[in-house]
Amino acid sequence: MLTGIFCAALLLAWGLNWFALIPWRRSLDDHWTERARRLYPAHVSARLNIWLIPATLVLGQKLILPEVQAAWFLTALCAWMGTLLGSFPFDREVIPELASFRVWLGLVIASWLLQFSVWILFVAGFIVMPERFSGQTMWIGCGLLIFHTWINLGLFLRLARLFRLLGPPPALLKLIVAQVSQRMGKPCRVWLLDSPVSYAAALPLTGDLIFSRRIVEVHPEAEIAAICAHEIGHLTEPRMTRVGRWVGSLKFFPWLFVKPVVNEFAFGGLATLAVSSALLTVFSLRLARRMEERADAVACDNQAAEGIYARALERLYETNQLPTVMPGNRKVHPHLFDRMVAAGVTPAYDRPKPPEHVAWTTFPLCVVIGIEIGIVLSHAEGTELKRLFHPDPSSSTSVQSPDWKLLSTHSFTNNPYTNSTSSESQR
Numbered sequence: 001m002l003t004g005i006f007c008a009a010l011l012l013a014w015g016l017n018w019f020a021l022i023p024w025r026r027s028l029d030d031h032w033t034e035r036a037r038r039l040y041p042a043h044v045s046a047r048l049n050i051w052l053i054p055a056t057l058v059l060g061q062k063l064i065l066p067e068v069q070a071a072w073f074l075t076a077l078c079a080w081m082g083t084l085l086g087s088f089p090f091d092r093e094v095i096p097e098l099a100s101f102r103v104w105l106g107l108v109i110a111s112w113l114l115q116f117s118v119w120i121l122f123v124a125g126f127i128v129m130p131e132r133f134s135g136q137t138m139w140i141g142c143g144l145l146i147f148h149t150w151i152n153l154g155l156f157l158r159l160a161r162l163f164r165l166l167g168p169p170p171a172l173l174k175l176i177v178a179q180v181s182q183r184m185g186k187p188c189r190v191w192l193l194d195s196p197v198s199y200a201a202a203l204p205l206t207g208d209l210i211f212s213r214r215i216v217e218v219h220p221e222a223e224i225a226a227i228c229a230h231e232i233g234h235l236t237e238p239r240m241t242r243v244g245r246w247v248g249s250l251k252f253f254p255w256l257f258v259k260p261v262v263n264e265f266a267f268g269g270l271a272t273l274a275v276s277s278a279l280l281t282v283f284s285l286r287l288a289r290r291m292e293e294r295a296d297a298v299a300c301d302n303q304a305a306e307g308i309y310a311r312a313l314e315r316l317y318e319t320n321q322l323p324t325v326m327p328g329n330r331k332v333h334p335h336l337f338d339r340m341v342a343a344g345v346t347p348a349y350d351r352p353k354p355p356e357h358v359a360w361t362t363f364p365l366c367v368v369i370g371i372e373i374g375i376v377l378s379h380a381e382g383t384e385l386k387r388l389f390h391p392d393p394s395s396s397t398s399v400q401s402p403d404w405k406l407l408s409t410h411s412f413t414n415n416p417y418t419n420s421t422s423s424e425s426q427r
Helices: 002-020 030-066 073-085 088-094 099-129 137-161 172-183 213-218 223-235 239-248 252-300 306-319 335-344 364-389 404-413
Strands: 188-195 200-201 208-212
Touching: 002 030, 002 073, 002 088, 030 073, 030 200, 030 306, 030 364, 088 099, 088 223, 099 137, 137 188, 137 252, 188 213, 188 306, 200 223, 208 213, 208 223, 213 306, 213 404, 223 252, 223 306, 239 252, 239 335, 252 306, 252 335, 306 335, 335 364
Parallel strands: 188 208
Antiparallel strands: 200 208
């Protein structure tokens, strides 16, 4: 049974991703901005499939084969692994720099191990969190808060090095970073990320820079220096801004207390958690957006010649096939088109239209999941009502009346969103 789930997930992922890429394949002769615009929704849908396909198969097994006793967790794990493996043809077609399946598999395993090692304690904390507020609640919350802070202050880098995602930089990159950091008066460490995509990042709380292998291969030295100036601009952020980044990183932390909050305060407590998480998310996004605009200005002030930074941004987006104009205005980074204009360079093409948010292949999965959830909830509702109004005679010799308290809270306590959590990382 589990083998069948694995194979079904693999085939679903491969098929849906293949269909999602059809518009991108048809744009082979178009300008790179149009090809990137057509690739974006397929890329988003491929990432969503990693979670939607396992959810579809787990719910489907519960409805179609209720007699199968396989634990839902094993079903979900097999479906998730099959979906990941089915994503290889998509990644290989979109990123030709992937040398082989072995290289792809090594990167996938290392990156997911890194994410799981960070999230596993939070999941464990959610599981063992008591139903009511107590001293144990405080100790679990404080312990995970300390762990979260440790992640931001260097544990993440240690784990990335442990899984061999980060390593020492090549001599050229080390020299460029040393020169730029000396000129800007901000010493820093630099790491090389083993990745076939162009990527650069700064860690303001630790003072480290990360550059991918691909960005060193593709960009000339002057452009690498301009990108380095942008990243060092993040390291020069004010102290209160760095504190704000840490606070914003806690946007999912309130959900750790969902069990005691719901049991103590019912719907009002759940609404408070949702509002708190939403406010932290908005705060984090707006702060990050302002800091990106600030770092762009810093890079322009420290580029070797006018226009170098704008060309570096354009090359990075073209290499990664990222849209020049993204859907909506709620991304961390401003649109490339606007960033180039702000850097003093008008692109040699008209402003493209933004891409669709997702590919059409996502909608059938969402419809199926919605139907499955509706059927599961309707079955649960019917079973509960039957138990309430028609109790087992052998359990009592007296006539029992319906449990109206249970009945009045049934629609809330059986909501899957009050009894589970879900968790997801680039320039």
